[in-house]
Each structure stands twice: as structure tokens, then as C-alpha cells.
Amino acid sequence: MAPSARPLIRPRIRHRDIRERIIEVILFMCAASAVAVTTAIVVVLLVESAAFFERVSIIDFLTDTMWTPLFAEARYGILPLLCGTLLAAGVALLVAVPLGLMVALYLSEFAPPRVRETVKPFLELLEGVPTVVYGYFALLFVTPLLQKIIPDLPGFNVLSPGIVIGIMIVPYVGSVSEDAMRAVPNSLREASYACGATRLQTTWRVVVPAATSGIAAAFMLGIARATGETMVVAIAAGQQPNLTLDPREPAATITAYIVQVALGDLPHGSIGYQSIFAAGLVLLIITLLFNVLAHLLRMRFREAY
Amino acid sequence: MASLSRPITVTASPSALGELRSNVARRRRWDVVFAAVGVIATSVGVITLLALFIDLLLDGYHRLTLDFFLSYPSRRPEQAGILSAWVGTCLVMSVTAVVGVPLAVAAGVYLEEYAPRNWVTTLIEINVSNLAAVPSIVYGLLALGLFVYALNFGQSILSAGLTLALMIMPIIVVATREAVRAVPHAIREAAYAVGATRWQVTRDHVLPYSIPGIATGVIIGLARAIGETAPLITIGALTFIAYLPDPPITTTPPFINFNWLWSGFTVLPIQMFNWVSRPGTAFHANAAAAGIVIVALTLVMNAFAIWLRYRLRKRITW
Numbered sequence: 142m143a144p145s146a147r148p149l150i151r152p153r154i155r156h157r158d159i160r161e162r163i164i165e166v167i168l169f170m171c172a173a174s175a176v177a178v179t180t181a182i183v184v185v186l187l188v189e190s191a192a193f194f195e196r197v198s199i200i201d202f203l204t205d206t207m208w209t210p211l212f213a214e215a216r217y218g219i220l221p222l223l224c225g226t227l228l229a230a231g232v233a234l235l236v237a238v239p240l241g242l243m244v245a246l247y248l249s250e251f252a253p254p255r256v257r258e259t260v261k262p263f264l265e266l267l268e269g270v271p272t273v274v275y276g277y278f279a280l281l282f283v284t285p286l287l288q289k290i291i292p293d294l295p296g297f298n299v300l301s302p303g304i305v306i307g308i309m310i311v312p313y314v315g316s317v318s319e320d321a322m323r324a325v326p327n328s329l330r331e332a333s334y335a336c337g338a339t340r341l342q343t344t345w346r347v348v349v350p351a352a353t354s355g356i357a358a359a360f361m362l363g364i365a366r367a368t369g370e371t372m373v374v375a376i377a378a379g380q381q382p383n384l385t386l387d388p389r390e391p392a393a394t395i396t397a398y399i400v401q402v403a404l405g406d407l408p409h410g411s412i413g414y415q416s417i418f419a420a421g422l423v424l425l426i427i428t429l430l431f432n433v434l435a436h437l438l439r440m441r442f443r444e445a446y
Numbered sequence: 447m448a449s450l451s452r453p454i455t456v457t458a459s460p461s462a463l464g465e466l467r468s469n470v471a472r473r474r475r476w477d478v479v480f481a482a483v484g485v486i487a488t489s490v491g492v493i494t495l496l497a498l499f500i501d502l503l504l505d506g507y508h509r510l511t512l513d514f515f516l517s518y519p520s521r522r523p524e525q526a527g528i529l530s531a532w533v534g535t536c537l538v539m540s541v542t543a544v545v546g547v548p549l550a551v552a553a554g555v556y557l558e559e560y561a562p563r564n565w566v567t568t569l570i571e572i573n574v575s576n577l578a579a580v581p582s583i584v585y586g587l588l589a590l591g592l593f594v595y596a597l598n599f600g601q602s603i604l605s606a607g608l609t610l611a612l613m614i615m616p617i618i619v620v621a622t623r624e625a626v627r628a629v630p631h632a633i634r635e636a637a638y639a640v641g642a643t644r645w646q647v648t649r650d651h652v653l654p655y656s657i658p659g660i661a662t663g664v665i666i667g668l669a670r671a672i673g674e675t676a677p678l679i680t681i682g683a684l685t686f687i688a689y690l691p692d693p694p695i696t697t698t699p700p701f702i703n704f705n706w707l708w709s710g711f712t713v714l715p716i717q718m719f720n721w722v723s724r725p726g727t728a729f730h731a732n733a734a735a736a737g738i739v740i741v742a743l744t745l746v747m748n749a750f751a752i753w754l755r756y757r758l759r760k761r762i763t764w
Contacts, residue, residue: 157643164645165560171552172561175573175619178612182584185591240487247484260488262752267491269666269748271673273715274498274737277722281730282501308494339473341480362579369581371676372715376722396583396676403586403680409595417680421587425580432579 189418208382221382225392230367232303241314264312276376297379297391321355361435371396506734523728531717541607554622578616586680601682614667621663625656669747
């Protein structure tokens with residue numbers, strides 16, 4: 142290098158180093174915003190809920206069997222909403238577990254690769270349909286259909302949105318379970334075939350037991366999805382809190398209640414406004430619980446091989 | 447040979463052999479039955495998708511006229527339209543894309559290219575995967591407390607766009623990371639070897655190669671945001687809007703106007719929800735027509751993203 146070139150290059154390199162640092166810091170801040178968002182969610186929910194629990198005791202909140210915040214004599218017992226939420230999620234799981242498991246077993250063990258490659262995009266499309274459209278479908282297609290089978294089914298009920306949510310989460314539950322089954326080493330399958338087992342026997346007695354924790358994790362994630370689902374239940378389940386375990390009755394879920402209050406335009410700082418944050422906190426805790434469970438289960442199946 | 451095969455044929459009596467054969471045949475049959483059940487279970491999803499789309503088309507097709515796209519909502523169902531809704535969707539999406547996409551892509555690039563292996567990185571990764579699992583309505587509550595009241599943005603297009611930007615961030619981060627990770631190290635090393643800095647390597651080599659993968663994530667994220675209803679209801683999107691926000695481009699200098707950011711709004715899914723919740727089949731036809739528009743939009747975007755990804759998998763041979 143010619144000596145005369147050096148003075149030109151040095152400042153340029155220094156300039157370049159500074160720019161590199163600045164860019165790295167900007168990128169880091171973008172990544173760190175994820176932490177900020179989580180913190181903000183927790184802080185907002187906790188602050189507003191704390192204000193709510195100054196007016197309503199936690200014991201009433203957890204044990205009262207009535208949720209009537211918009212009545213003159215307001216009562217704030219989360220149980221009816223919790224019950225509605227779990228009931229809808231329960232119905233959804235009754236649909237999604239067998240269907241999701243069968244889809245995963247079929248795609249992972251039975252389907253020829255070409256079928257799998259064609260079917261999976263369609264299942265992904267099913268996940269892309271907006272939930273408000275599923276709500277329309279539940280209210281105006283599935284409910285009338287069910288009313289032909291159960292004649293005295295009311296227009297709003299938990300059964301129909303539950304079934305629709307179930308079908309909605311099948312692709313999700315199916316693809317997570319399929320991942321778990323694909324993670325089972327082929328040597329196990331080959332050993333089973335070598336003993337003369339058929340495909341079904343291999344699937345049922347070798348692959349499923351080996352993938353159990355992963356499949357269980359898929360169902361936990363499915364529960365979390367179903368609990369957080371809003372529009373389908375807000376449209377098709379009616380919005381009256383109802384402490385019942387009968388899916389044929391109308392009921393409100395935590396999410397449907399939040400939507401109902403938000404539509405009513407409650408003044409900032411009122412107890413009704415604060416109550417949706419308390420309800421949201423309960424919802425977040427439930428979904429996080431199932432997600433953590435799923436995570437722990439998945440860690441187990443990763444360790445197995 | 448003959449003497450070897452003899453004991454076997456002798457010990458297996460005809461009845462035992464028949465039993466064995468029927469046993470094998472039965473198990474084979476079960477195999478076929480199970481595969482058939484698998485096919486049925488898999489097609490339930492596709493059938494539902496078809497039923498949903500046909501149902502929407504039958505109910506709402508006759509409402510899909512040009513007037514429907516050019517009219518405001520109205521109390522008379524046959525005059526109501528989705529003008530304010532689709533304009534609102536476009537404006538909210540532009541805020542979401544402008545804020546959400548660079549933020550998420552930058553976060554993904556940082557985590558994959560820059561982040562050192564330490565507890566800070568682990569913390570960020572845990573947070574990203576947690577955010578992906580948070581129900582969308584909780585984002586609505588965050589936005590209600592933070593954007594609408596604490597930052598005083600009001601129930602505006604800005605609040606809505608930011609809310610959806612945060613909501614789709616995890617989707618895009620994950621897609622970006624996967625795309626960036628797929629770029630072979632040899633390409634990075636070649637660039638470093640000729641004296642490129644880290645950012646030059648990222649900008650000139652890693653990012654161009656990973657753009658199709660990132661685009662897939664961005665499209666899927668935006669499609670999710672277009673269909674999202676719950677968080678926008680939570681922050682107080684209005685269900686009846688008979689005006690348009692100020693246009694972003696004006697005829698007088700400085701030709702650009704940001705008043706629309708602060709405007710009240712409605713979006714397509716909220717308009718649909720509003721019409722579904724009304725009694726009476728006339729409004730339900732409007733809801734179905736709005737549904738057709740939303741489903742068509744999101745399905746086209748999703749299909750494009752999926753196609754992009756499959757083409758990508760086939761074409762790349764480093």
C-alpha cells in the first residue's frame with residue numbers, strides 16, 4: 142500500500158466503526174422491544190387490576206357465582222366467565238384432539254410424501270381464515286345445522302362455537318403433533334417392521350408412545366389457543382354469563398365479556414373499565430400456564446433421543 | 447433343501463396356517479381402515495373451508511356490487527356499504543406495516559446475526575416466544591391502557607396500527623430468523639474475507655438472500671392483522687363510521703397530511719361483526735358480503751406466502 146493512502150483510510154475506518162456500533166445498538170433495541178412489550182402487558186394488566194381489587198375483594202372475585210358488573214347491584218365473581226371459557230375450550234378439545242391426532246398420524250405415518258405436501262398448505266390456509274368469519278359460520282351455518290339434530294337448541298349456545306373453534310385449531314394441533322412424531326427416530330419404526338408389525342401396529346404401539354409428551358404438548362397449546370379465542374364465542378355463544386356445564390346453553394367467556402364491555406364504551410377509570418383488565422389478567426394466567434406446561438412437556442420429548 | 451422345508455410344512459397344520467393367514471389379512475384390513483379414517487379426518491378441514499366459503503357466497507354474493515364498496519354503513523341494509531371499512535383497513539395496515547415490519551425484521555436479524563450467547567439474548571428469545579402465545583385480545587388491553595390512555599393517542603388509526611404491529615411482531619421475527627439462518631456460512635465468510643464489516647455482510651449478502659423467506663413471514667403476519675378483530679374492538683374502534691379520515695395527500699403544500707393518524711376508524715372485520723350481531727337476515731347478507739371480501743384478501747395473501755415458501759424450498763441450491 143502506498144504510504145500516501147493511509148491518512149485517507151484511517152478516518153474512514155474510524156467512521157465505519159462508529160457506524161457499525163450505532164447499527165448494532167439500533168438492532169439490539171428492536172430485539173429488546175419484545176421484552177418491553179411483555180413488561181408493558183404485565184404492568185398495564187397489574188396496575189388496572191390492582192385498582193379493581195381495591196374496590197372488589199379478591200375472595201369475592203374468585204368465589205362469587207354471579208358476574209353482573211353492568212347491573213345496578215353489581216357482582217364480580219369470575220367463576221361464570223371462567224366456566225364458560227373452559228366449557229367452550231373443552232368442546233373445542235373434544236373435536237380437535239381426535240381430529241388433530243388422526244391428521245397427524247395420517248400425515249406422518251400413512252400418507253405418501255406427495256399427498257402430505259399437497260394437504261399441508263390447505264391446512265395452513267384453514268389457519269389463515271379470520272376468526273370473525275368463523276363466528277359468522279358458527280352462528281348462521283353450524284347452529285342451524287345442530288338445531289336439526291337437537292331441536293330445542295337455542296340460537297346462542299356454547300356447543301356450536303366450541304365445535305367451530307375445535308375445527309379451527311385442528312391444523313395447529315395437528316402440525317405440532319406431527320412434528321413430535323417426525324422426531325421419533327426411524328430406527329424404532331424399522332425395528333418394529335422387522336418384527337413383522339403392520340403399519341398400524343407400528344404407529345399405535347411404537348410411534349405414539351414415543352411421541353406422547355410431544356402430542357400432549359400439542360394439546361396444551363390447543364387449550365391455550367381455544368381459551369384465548371374471542372370472536373367466535375362473542376358472536377355465537379350469546380354474551381350472558383352463565384354458570385353451567387351444559388354446552389347446549391348460552392354462556393359468556395372471559396374474552397366475550399371484554400368485547401362486550403369494550404363495545405359499550407365505558408368511561409376510563411370506572412369499575413367496569415377496570416374489570417376487563419382483571420378478566421384479561423385471569424385469561425393471560427390461564428394461557429401462560431398451559432404454554433409453560435406445553436414447553437416443559439416438549440423439553441422432555443427432546444431429551445428422549 | 448427339500449428336507450429343510452419339510453418340517454415347517456409338517457408342523458404348520460392346515461388349520462393353524464389358515465388362522466395365521468386370516469390374522470394377517472385382518473391386520474392388513476385394519477391398516478386400510480385406519481388410513482381411510484385418516485383421510486376423512488384430514489378432509490374435515492378442507493370440507494369445512496369449502497362449506498364456509500360456499501355459505502358466504504350463497505348468502506352474500508348478491509350484495510357484492512360496486513355500490514357496496516362505495517357506500518358508507520347505513521341503517522338501511524340494502525344501502526349499506528364498506529367504504530369506511532376498507533379505507534380504514536388500508537390505513538391501519540399501512541401503520542402496522544411501516545412500524546411492525548422494520549422492527550420485527552431488525553429484531554430477527556439481531557437475534558440471528560449479532561446476538562452474543564448470553565442471558566440477555568436468552569431473555570429476549572423467551573419473550574418473543576411468549577408474545578407469540580399471548581391471546582390477541584390481551585394486546586387489545588395493552589393498547590387500551592398504554593396507547594389510548596397513557597400515551598393519549600386516543601381511539602385512533604395510530605393506536606390500532608401500533609397494536610397490530612406488536613401483535614404480528616413474533617410471527618415476522620420467527621420467519622426472519624429462519625430465513626437468515628438458512629443462508630450458508632460460506633457466503634458470510636467470503637464477504638468477511640474481503641474486508642466487509644458485519645453490517646455490510648448483513649446488508650449486502652445475508653438480507654438479499656433471505657428476502658423471500660422474510661417476505662413470506664411478513665405477508666402471513668399482515669394477513670393475520672387484516673382479519674384481526676378483537677384487539678381493535680378492545681381499543682374502541684367504532685362500529686358505525688359514516689365519514690373518511692383526512693386524505694394523506696393534499697393539493698396544498700406540504701402535500702402530505704398526517705391528520706388521518708388521529709382519526710376514528712372502523713375496519714372490515716369490525717364492520718362484519720357489527721352486521722352479524724344485528725338481528726335480521728338483511729344485515730346478515732351484508733356481513734356475508736364483507737366476509738367474502740375479508741376471506742378473499744387473507745386467502746390470497748396466505749396462498750401467495752405459501753407458494754413463495756414452497757418455490758423457495760425447491761429452487762435454492764446453494
